[in-house]
Amino acid sequence: MALLLGALLVAAAIVLLSLALREAPDQRGVARSIALIEATSSTPTALVAEADPPFRERALDPLLERARGLGRRLAGRDAPDRIRRRLDQAGNPAGWTVDRVLTWTVLGALAGIGVGTVVGLLLGSPVPVLLVLAAAGAVTGFHAPGLYLYQRGYDRSEQVRRALPDALDLLTISVEAGLGFDAAVQQVAQNTEGPLAEELARVLREMQLGQGRAAALRALADRSNVPELRAFVGAMVQADSLGIPIAQVLRVQSSEIRVKRRQRAEEKAQQVPVKMTIPLIFCILPALFIVVLGPAALTIMDAF
Template sequence: MDRMIFVALLFVASYSFWNLVWYALVWHPKRRLMQRIRIYFPREHKTIYEIPLLQRILTPLVQRFASAVGKLTPRRYREFLMRITLLLTDPVDVNRLIGTKWLLFSSTLLFFGLLLLTSGSLAPVMWIVPFALFFLPDLMIRGKVNKQRQEMQSELPYLLDILSVVLEAGTSFDNGLSKICAKRSGPLYTELERMMREIAVGSTREEALRHAAERVQLPDFSQLVRALIQADKMGVSIVRTIRMQSEQLRMKRAQRIHEKAMKLPVKIMFPLVLFIFPPIFLVILGPGILQIIEMFTSQ
């Protein structure tokens, strides 16, 4: 009986303790207030104690390794990586990228060397893997850049429509862009926010627009930038210019969709010939071929 009472008291005490811990960690009013503050007012940079331990350990090692092997990287290839990374909306450290590439290459090469020493034989094709891993980040960055361009291309007409409505309401061009960028998210709006920061630190609107066009490298966006600069110099209404550019972009978008639809029959021919026609021929001609084979074999 005493043992049962002790177990019950122990259960109640442990249950109360974990409830207090849960309340202090999750349901405490101060804790909930801090969570709401983080949601509505996120911090741009994390403190050093909020970064994972593995990242804090590996980042200095990768940087030192990058500075050590940076001399092995050709200058033209380094400039090529800098041009690619500038097209990304999220900044990428070129030195860290080069260090990661060389680290992947050397570790894979060392692993295959140890495997060759232990097993005594290794397929020659496996030696291509280190070089493939070395150039894999380039392909990933190029794919991310193409994806960003597609998102910008599809979002640009909607941006012009919203901007024309905001400007017609009496808002200035800079304030209108700031309000739109604050409400929406995406690669295009990230570039526009960067452009607005350049204007805020003292650059002219023309310089900021040209820099944004160089980073985006999208023909429609470059055409829009040229139209805005020309309208600003000649004193033409920006609202009218933006409306005309929006109509042209939608027309070009319809033409691109029509072009893709016209190419569809040619593209669908390959899966038809390779995967659909052979089973159809097999189903239609199979019984007849079997009957002919039986007829000749029975004689």
């Protein structure tokens, strides 16, 4: 009986063990299935994103690409070089690139057409005048980005022209005090502010990246349209190539630039009477005539 009971218990244990071993693969398979379902349930987000891109990628980006291509065809082959030069003269504003400027020219033309048409409709203009207003708006919108860059470059050039004499004085004092040219330029870039300090800092970075001093200075002259700065760069490049003492060249350049600034101030002062003629004739003299001759005219009218 004891042997029979033991055999039954062993058989029951074998059966339970076999059942357990047979359920484990099922459980592992179920776990794998659940993991696969969870994995596949998390991927539809990426699949949906690929199958259904946002509105910008579906509509705006192709529209901007077509506008960019149309701007390239309308502006001409040399347009990228001209725009790149204007961007350099304007200080490379953040977010402004050649492709973006070309795109904005076309979008500005379309916006100008819309504005001109709306203005013509609000004024109740006839069809020919409406077409003229739309064409004027298109031309204005097409050239608006270029005019903005030109004005920004002009303002920046004026800031460079005003800051150049003081910067050259500081540069001359630093070199005569014993500093090298590169260290003197670094002192000017660190102790001054404005576009000229930014340009000198860029020259230093270019030299640190391995570019020669002459090449970095020539690049500085190419990025600017200030005649005084171009003359200074030419003198420094020539002095560097011929071995002339830099302190002496800086002293001469500083003196010449101060003379030019004085001459430019005198020229501006001599232009004042000519510029005052137009407001004097059209604004001041009529008011003066009314004040002086008005009472006499009223008296004459009462007498007659």
